[in-house]
Amino acid sequence: MNCKHARPLVPLYVDGELTSVQSAELRPHLLSCPACRSLAQAEQSLHAWFVPTDEIPVPAGFAAHVARRAVAGDTGSKRPLAPVEGSGHEHSEPILQFVLHALAVAAIALVVASIAMRRLDQPAAEELKAHESQALDASLFALDQINREELRAASIFNPQGAQEGSSGR
Amino acid sequence: MALKLVQEAPLQDADLVREAIAGNPLSFQLLVERYQGRLFALARHYTSSPVEVEDIVQDTFLKAYSRLDTFQHQSAFYTWLYRIATNTVLDFLKRRGRCPVQAVEDPELAGSPETDRRIVRPDARLERQEVAEITHAILEGMPEIFRTVLVMRELEEMAYQEIADVLDISIGTVESRLFRARARFKERLVTQYPEFAQGINE
Numbered sequence A: 001m002n003c004k005h006a007r008p009l010v011p012l013y014v015d016g017e018l019t020s021v022q023s024a025e026l027r028p029h030l031l032s033c034p035a036c037r038s039l040a041q042a043e044q045s046l047h048a049w050f051v052p053t054d055e056i057p058v059p060a061g062f063a064a065h066v067a068r069r070a071v072a073g074d075t076g077s078k079r080p081l082a083p084v085e086g087s088g089h090e091h092s093e094p095i096l097q098f099v100l101h102a103l104a105v106a107a108i109a110l111v112v113a114s115i116a117m118r119r120l121d122q123p124a125a126e127e128l129k130a131h132e133s134q135a136l137d138a139s140l141f142a143l144d145q146i147n148r149e150e151l152r153a154a155s156i157f158n159p160q161g162a163q164e165g166s167s168g169r
Numbered sequence B: 001m002a003l004k005l006v007q008e009a010p011l012q013d014a015d016l017v018r019e020a021i022a023g024n025p026l027s028f029q030l031l032v033e034r035y036q037g038r039l040f041a042l043a044r045h046y047t048s049s050p051v052e053v054e055d056i057v058q059d060t061f062l063k064a065y066s067r068l069d070t071f072q073h074q075s076a077f078y079t080w081l082y083r084i085a086t087n088t089v090l091d092f093l094k095r096r097g098r099c100p101v102q103a104v105e106d107p108e109l110a111g112s113p114e115t116d117r118r119i120v121r122p123d124a125r126l127e128r129q130e131v132a133e134i135t136h137a138i139l140e141g142m143p144e145i146f147r148t149v150l151v152m153r154e155l156e157e158m159a160y161q162e163i164a165d166v167l168d169i170s171i172g173t174v175e176s177r178l179f180r181a182r183a184r185f186k187e188r189l190v191t192q193y194p195e196f197a198q199g200i201n202e
């Protein structure tokens, strides 16, 4: 085997994608050719950059929560992104408390509003019904956000305290 | 191998899928439990935010459930799920606007012979987490098509065939994409972090 044939096989060799016959053909060339050997070493050296990262634990009750939403008809793709500022920043506890509080207030307001709208539904206007269902959607979404934040807070601040199935959703 | 699986997991993925389609929510929950850890790890390769990871995985399972009837049973359930997860990740990256999508066939990305032969081992002074952070930062700036293959090959350690199945491309495409992705990764390493990734030409 010469360099022209060996070169394109080197990445495959390093990735373990060659057949045993192909590997057996390439190996003698790598042993005798410094250029191709350093190419193989260069390929291998790159792999050292891909180290396992710190795991993000699956929150308790995640599967039950997802299954419930799935069965309820949530198809996932249409939800807005969670309102996160940047990424990789841990919430400090007071901010999280504040966010939870604000979300709770907002959700209660929305629920109250949607109930109030239902009460006002005397003229039986179609448009009112549309508004009502929108408000209800929004409030359900807000409630869901709170549940998620709560669960997350429980797992961040009290990893042992969050017990399987006790998420209460 | 197959026999061992039967003994350890009496409920096969295919059975759970069938039961979930038939309306048993617990079956779907079992599928989620079975693969949630792997999908959390997968999403983690694209973002370090726990909130975003959870969103991506949840979205993946919700999408999977809504089109469970399209699962053909020809491929493994996890391959199918992994494909949905990858699409969800790409969608997520697009919406976040973090990752350039272009640069599909740019010959400049193929790398030069000098780059190919450069050995770019992480500096011994770096902690494991620091290495991971540098790698993550470089991946963040790479076009999606390169980022996904690098994650699949280098971090998920998938075989070319598995990558081809998930991305629905040929093995030859996996090969060339991976080649160009590595060249570009290396190029960025030595230009952005020359102090830690000295190119040693041997």
Ligand SMILES: [Zn+2]
Binding pocket: A002, A003, A004, A006, A029, A033, A034, A035, A036, A037
């Ligand atoms: Zn050679």
